[in-house]
Amino acid sequence: MPTGERKEGRENRPAWGEQRMADGISRFPGTREPLSADIGLIRCGDVTWIFDVGSTEEAAEMLNGLRGPKYVVLSHFHQDHAANAGRVRCDRLYGGGYTCKKLAKGMGVAELTEVTELTEFADGVSLFPIPSSHAKGCLGLAYGEYAFLGDAVYPAQKDGKAGYNAGVLQETIRLLESLGASRFLISHAEPFEADASRVVAYLKAVYALRQKGRPWIFPEGA
Numbered sequence: 001m002p003t004g005e006r007k008e009g010r011e012n013r014p015a016w017g018e019q020r021m022a023d024g025i026s027r028f029p030g031t032r033e034p035l036s037a038d039i040g041l042i043r044c045g046d047v048t049w050i051f052d053v054g055s056t057e058e059a060a061e062m063l064n065g066l067r068g069p070k071y072v073v074l075s076h077f078h079q080d081h082a083a084n085a086g087r088v089r090c091d092r093l094y095g096g097g098y099t100c101k102k103l104a105k106g107m108g109v110a111e112l113t114e115v116t117e118l119t120e121f122a123d124g125v126s127l128f129p130i131p132s133s134h135a136k137g138c139l140g141l142a143y144g145e146y147a148f149l150g151d152a153v154y155p156a157q158k159d160g161k162a163g164y165n166a167g168v169l170q171e172t173i174r175l176l177e178s179l180g181a182s183r184f185l186i187s188h189a190e191p192f193e194a195d196a197s198r199v200v201a202y203l204k205a206v207y208a209l210r211q212k213g214r215p216w217i218f219p220e221g222a
């Protein structure tokens with residue numbers, strides 16, 4: 001680990017434990033026990049975009065050890081993705097509308113910028129809301145061929161079962177198809193990186209299981 005060096009700015013090097021995926025894109029793997037989501041790191045010049053902050057001490061330390069400006073994006077408000085938001089020092093913090101509401105209340109994170117529509121930044125990063133059965137206020141981050149989706153393609157827990165809301169799922173599929181990314185990065189998944197068309201095909205297969213008059217689809221029980 002590059003400790004003891006005090007030089008500020010320019011140097012924007014990989015952190016310990018980081019796994020490189022493509023030029024400028026890497027992942028700090030999540031953990032199951034305790035549950036902490038994968039963290040995406042996108043390096044654009046001096047700036048590091050951080051997709052989710054996890055929940056563990058280790059993740060917070062890694063993020064606080066990064067040099068240069070840090071722009072944090074929270075995929076949604078769940079603890080395993082956002083619990084460190086209060087202890088990670090950053091220059092900007094973005095979240096979906098619902099995430100902002102939850103965090104302002106429960107976690108004392110006030111300076112969150114709400115993202116309510118596709119927002120493109122000059123460095124090539126774009127942020128976009130994702131309609132999701134899993135959680136309200138999901139955000140994704142796209143960069144080149146890659147799109148970080150957090151937990152947005154996962155179902156919700158509905159009456160103790162994993163279910164998708166049919167109407168929302170249709171919107172999820174539409175959004176994912178509009179992205180133009182070929183690789184999807186999905187939290188907690190192994191492998192972390194998936195072919196976008198396969199993910200969309202899976203969701204379409206689930207959507208095909210919908211039944212008239214039933215707003216929820218339960219893929220396991222079908």
Ligand SMILES: [Zn+2]
Nearest residue numbers: 037080151187
């Ligand atoms: Zn999660």
